[in-house]
Amino acid sequence: xxxxxLRTRVLTGAVxxxxxxxxxxxxxxxxxxxxxxxxAAAVKADTANRNLQQSTHLTVDAASKAAQAALDAAEKExxxxxxxxxxxxxxxxxxxxGDGAGPQAYESAEKKAxxxxxxxxxxxxxxxxxxxxxxxxxxxxxxxLAGGAPVQVKGAPVAGIGVAGAPSGDLDEKFAQAGxxxxxx
Numbered sequence: 001x002x003x004x005x006l007r008t009r010v011l012t013g014a015v016x017x018x019x020x021x022x023x024x025x026x027x028x029x030x031x032x033x034x035x036x037x038x039x040a041a042a043v044k045a046d047t048a049n050r051n052l053q054q055s056t057h058l059t060v061d062a063a064s065k066a067a068q069a070a071l072d073a074a075e076k077e078x079x080x081x082x083x084x085x086x087x088x089x090x091x092x093x094x095x096x097x098g099d100g101a102g103p104q105a106y107e108s109a110e111k112k113a114x115x116x117x118x119x120x121x122x123x124x125x126x127x128x129x130x131x132x133x134x135x136x137x138x139x140x141x142x143x144x145l146a147g148g149a150p151v152q153v154k155g156a157p158v159a160g161i162g163v164a165g166a167p168s169g170d171l172d173e174k175f176a177q178a179g180x181x182x183x184x185x
Contacts, residue, residue, distance in 0.1 A: 055088065058151065058159045062183055063093035066151070070163055070179030071096050074171075081165035081175060084109035086117055088158050090141065101165045108164035112172070114141050116148030117160030123148035124173050147172025149180045 058066075063085040070083040080100035085093045092113075097106050112123050119126055124146035130136055137144050143162075146169025151159035161179040163172040 056153045056156075056158045057087055058085070058093060058183075060093060063087075063159065066159075066161055066179040066182050067094050067096045069182030070161060070175045071098050073178035074098060074163065074166065074175045077166075077171070079166040079171060079175070080105075081163050081172065082106045082109040083175070083179065084113045084162045085179070086110065086113040086160045086162075088117060090114045090117060090160075093159070098165070105165035108143055108145070109147070109162040111141060111143035112145065112148030112162030112164060112176070113160035114148075114162070115143055115160070116150045116162065116176075117157045118142065120150045120152065120157040122146070122150070122173060122177075123162075124169060127169075145169050145172075147176055149173060149176035151180050151183060 067083045067085050071081065074081040074083075075098065080098050080102070082095065082097045082101045082105035084095040084106075087093055092110055095106060095110060115123050115126060123144060126136070126148075127144045127146060130144055136142070145164075147164055147166075148160055148162045150157045151161060161176040163175040163179070166172045166175065
């Protein structure tokens, strides 16, 4: 292959750059002048369709109301607790750390709420099941101690309320139940 002179190489490079630039400019110009694509048509959800399912979720306001009711119930008994409310999927909606609550209470409240909604049962009942199935405690994110209460609509769990920090799980669960009861008022 014959070696090109410097002048030929520069000229060939300039032509290639010009062609590339013209192609890029043309593509940009074509895109700029093309009409916008029509928005995708909305899919209408037919609730009679067996492929769809409706579910009920707590609003942030309702979750806040429940958490505050649980915290108020604890404060009336001079208990320093944290309260957490999670949605049906176990995602935290709101957590309140009461004045003077211990550092472990925050995370424990979230785990109790998650456990209650996951099994649709108070965590005190679930703790009793550990005797028959001790490996339940190995499930990530769960805490099988009294203090979690499920929130149900037509028997199905829609949220969980967890309370932690009182000297007994029975008190924690009493306050969680007060939070759940506030949603029926």
